[in-house]
Amino acid sequence: MLKFNQNQLSIIAQLNQSPDVSAIESLFNEQNVSEISLGNLLIILEISNALYRSGHPVIDDQVYDAVYLQELKNRKQEHPFLTTVEPEVIIDSKTVALPKKMLSTDKAYSFEEIRKWIERLIKAANELNIEHSKINIRVTPKLDGYAAYDDGSKLYTRGDGSRGQDITRAFKRGLKVADEGARGQGPGEIVIKKSYFDNVLSESFENSRNIQAAIIAEKKVDKAVQIAIDAGACVFYPFSSITNWTGHYTEVLSDFEPIVERIWNAVDYDIDGVIFEVTNDEIKQLMGATRHHHRWQIAFKVNDESAEVKVLKVIPQTSRTGRVSPVAELEPTKLSGATISRATVHHYNMVKANGVGPGAVVQLVRSGLVIPKIEKVITAVTPQLPTDCPSCGTHIIWESDHLVCPNKTDCPAQTENTLVHFFKTLGNNDGFGPKVIEKLHQHGLKRIHEIYDEAKNKFTGFGFGDKTAQNLVEQLKASREIEIEDWRFLAAFGVSRLAGGNCEKLLQHHSIDELFDASVDDLVKLDGFAQVSAEAIVEGLENVREEYFKLKPLNFNLAITTKVSEQTTVATPVFGKLIVFTGTMLQGSRGDMEKQAKALGAKVGKSVSSKTSYLVAGEKVGANKINAAKDKGVTVLSEQEYLELLASN
Ligand SMILES: NC(=O)c1ccc[n+]([C@@H]2O[C@H](COP(=O)([O-])OP(=O)(O)OC[C@H]3O[C@@H](n4cnc5c(N)ncnc54)[C@H](O)[C@@H]3O)[C@@H](O)[C@H]2O)c1
Numbered sequence: 322m323l324k325f326n327q328n329q330l331s332i333i334a335q336l337n338q339s340p341d342v343s344a345i346e347s348l349f350n351e352q353n354v355s356e357i358s359l360g361n362l363l364i365i366l367e368i369s370n371a372l373y374r375s376g377h378p379v380i381d382d383q384v385y386d387a388v389y390l391q392e393l394k395n396r397k398q399e400h401p402f403l404t405t406v407e408p409e410v411i412i413d414s415k416t417v418a419l420p421k422k423m424l425s426t427d428k429a430y431s432f433e434e435i436r437k438w439i440e441r442l443i444k445a446a447n448e449l450n451i452e453h454s455k456i457n458i459r460v461t462p463k464l465d466g467y468a469a470y471d472d473g474s475k476l477y478t479r480g481d482g483s484r485g486q487d488i489t490r491a492f493k494r495g496l497k498v499a500d501e502g503a504r505g506q507g508p509g510e511i512v513i514k515k516s517y518f519d520n521v522l523s524e525s526f527e528n529s530r531n532i533q534a535a536i537i538a539e540k541k542v543d544k545a546v547q548i549a550i551d552a553g554a555c556v557f558y559p560f561s562s563i564t565n566w567t568g569h570y571t572e573v574l575s576d577f578e579p580i581v582e583r584i585w586n587a588v589d590y591d592i593d594g595v596i597f598e599v600t601n602d603e604i605k606q607l608m609g610a611t612r613h614h615h616r617w618q619i620a621f622k623v624n625d626e627s628a629e630v631k632v633l634k635v636i637p638q639t640s641r642t643g644r645v646s647p648v649a650e651l652e653p654t655k656l657s658g659a660t661i662s663r664a665t666v667h668h669y670n671m672v673k674a675n676g677v678g679p680g681a682v683v684q685l686v687r688s689g690l691v692i693p694k695i696e697k698v699i700t701a702v703t704p705q706l707p708t709d710c711p712s713c714g715t716h717i718i719w720e721s722d723h724l725v726c727p728n729k730t731d732c733p734a735q736t737e738n739t740l741v742h743f744f745k746t747l748g749n750n751d752g753f754g755p756k757v758i759e760k761l762h763q764h765g766l767k768r769i770h771e772i773y774d775e776a777k778n779k780f781t782g783f784g785f786g787d788k789t790a791q792n793l794v795e796q797l798k799a800s801r802e803i804e805i806e807d808w809r810f811l812a813a814f815g816v817s818r819l820a821g822g823n824c825e826k827l828l829q830h831h832s833i834d835e836l837f838d839a840s841v842d843d844l845v846k847l848d849g850f851a852q853v854s855a856e857a858i859v860e861g862l863e864n865v866r867e868e869y870f871k872l873k874p875l876n877f878n879l880a881i882t883t884k885v886s887e888q889t890t891v892a893t894p895v896f897g898k899l900i901v902f903t904g905t906m907l908q909g910s911r912g913d914m915e916k917q918a919k920a921l922g923a924k925v926g927k928s929v930s931s932k933t934s935y936l937v938a939g940e941k942v943g944a945n946k947i948n949a950a951k952d953k954g955v956t957v958l959s960e961q962e963y964l965e966l967l968a969s970n
Pocket residue numbers: 369370371373374378379380381382383385386406407423424425426427461462463464465467468469479509510560563596620
């Protein structure tokens with residue numbers, strides 16, 4: 322279970338003045354990324370990114386890349402988060418324009434992708450009538466440090482790629498250019514010698530990222546870090562002078578692995594890949610860049626780590642839908658930096674067919690997945706299959722690859738997991754975890770509305786302490802009063818095929834009430850809903866109809882999804898921008914303006930951060946607030962200027 326440490330909490334608190342920490346933690350603990358709503362996925366990415374760039378990463382890079390970033394790519398290839406440079410957090414300090422733009426890199430995870438990139442180089446060379454013999458490639462270690470730019474007098478952080486922070490103080494503190502190089506060599510990376518970190522610093526620092534952050538931080542550097550700087554163990558390494566292999570592209574194709582291996586081990590610094598780039602300036606110029614990366618450059622990274630592990634036992638667990646899932650308990654094993662002691666097996670058919678049981682040896686792969694996967698079974702045993710539901714004892718049956726508990730009305734695991742799912746999915750309350758729900762269920766509460774009803778009696782007689790009971794009442798109140806998206810509310814009912822993503826899609830066409838009257842035909846008409854899922858959804862909604870209409874009078878505070886018919890499809894002047902409105906507006910309420918901005922494709926934030934594009938200040942806004950925004954590089958607009966911007970399409 323992921324939990325934030327103090328450093329991380331303080332950064333999160335700076336991003337968002339009153340964060341709901343446990344809600345954010347539970348987002349990170351969600352095991353099925355496809356169930357995470359787009360909004361929450363972005364929260365995960367933004368928080369990971371902020372923590373990573375301020376020196377206190379919360380998840381492995383592999384998890385960040387292969388799970389969350391990949392999920393966003395799957396859903397929205399062109400999302401601004403993917404097509405621009407991931408920003409660092411700039412909380413208090415001013416930003417300054419960089420002498421030259423600094424971009425991220427495109428990434429490849431296989432030789433095949435590198436080969437395709439080389440084909441693009443050849444195509445560019447052909448267009449320019451450049452002989453193939455002149456296409457050379459430079460391969461360098463991809464330093465995993467803190468990107469910075471040295472113009473000879475100042476040192477800057479990469480920031481958002483265009484504006485960074487002035488961190489010249491790092492040189493004043495004695496930071497040296499690697500290999501006794503000169504100042505002013507442009508972009509590079511602040512890195513720590515690996516051997517020095519392992520021998521001297523690893524006792525007091527978790528990772529070298531903590532140290533990089535300390536070197537550039539405004540506050541005084543830690544003594545141990547100063548000693549490391551003085552010893553020359555921390556350096557700024559300009560890319561132009563970095564150890565490299567340079568040769569013809571055909572060599573890269575024929576000797577790919579040895580070249581990668583050589584460069585991978587060429588320096589005593591942390592690296593997270595190798596960089597390939599073409600050396601010919603004309604080709605570079607023709608290929609150009611996206612807003613995210615140079616097309617003439619690509620990073621090659623390696624993803625998987627695997628281990629052979631012994632299975633101790635396989636435990637059946639009944640889920641909210643009645644599916645009984647096999648969870649393998651494993652001999653604790655270290656994989657990609659985490660100790661793994663459990664893994665889910667896909668389904669019981671895999672247990673049966675592949676012989677997973679106590680004593681079996683399996684190959685575990687963690688290819689950036691939060692939960693490691695059992696890739697294959699090395700030594701099989703005769704598996705033991707459960708015959709009865711571990712929760713209610715009902716005889717379980719096969720439904721294609723799964724064992725399922727058919728007891729839909731009276732299975733504690735299904736009932737309790739459904740209730741837990743409801744409160745967890747709402748995400749605006751705390752306290753209704755598995756333990757509390759189990760107790761409520763033991764006292765006969767089986768349905769969501771029964772829990773809300775019980776709040777009137779204040780949960781007396783349930784064996785809770787006064788404080789807990791009172792908290793539960795308050796949390797139920799919060800769950801109704803704190804605004805949540807309507808799609809999240811619908812998803813909370815746990816209807817099969819109605820996780821957040823699908824709910825959001827459906828509610829772009831129909832309100833929740835309308836959905837309960839929608840036919841299979843109505844749903845099939847919508848993009849992304851085939852016959853089978855439409856039928857399942859209609860049937861699933863029927864099963865929760867009574868519950869939904871019992872909850873409706875409780876007036877949950879729902880933010881209604883904008884209907885497609887009300888959305889703009891054309892690019893608007895504020896499309897993709899993050900806008901914060903403050904002060905009193907003359908044209909209408911602030912709420913209306915926020916709604917309009919969202920309909921025009923903007924994101925609306927509550928507080929100003931370095932990511933904010935515009936602060937729209939109405940009447941009666943203090944000068945401090947405006948200056949603070951300007952210091953963060955945010956454009957401040959009056960209401961009138963904002964309206965002019967909208968009209969400028
Ligand atoms: N763990 C987390 O929570 C978390 C969060 C955000 C990002 N990340 C990691 O950061 C990565 C994205 O960061 P990014 O935007 O900095 O992109 P990136 O990893 O593609 O790195 C691009 C940077 O590489 C640097 N670089 C290093 N060696 C280089 C060389 N030899 N030649 C040229 N450039 C070189 C440059 O500074 C450039 O800006 C992700 O892939 C992820 O692994 C992790």
